[in-house]
Amino acid sequence: MDYDKTLDEEISEIQEALKSIYESYYSLYNIVTNPIGNYSSFRDNFSDASSDLSNKLDSISYLLD
Secondary structure: OOOOOOHHHHHHHHHHHHHHHHHHHHHHHHHHHOOOOOHHHHHHHHHHHHHHHHHHHHHHHHHHO
16 A cells, blocks of 8 residues: 555545446456357457456555555
């Protein structure tokens, strides 16, 4: 954690990061539960959404340290 920030600022950053993670999760969930298009487009959409979620999950770790 950055000790120059107030607790409220840190909480706000974590909340925004969690909202972003939820949006990415929900996008991936929708792709899986409501597939649209052919296999190739599904695979591409799934891969993009999965990577996006994974990156956001990785990036929140610095906020929680």
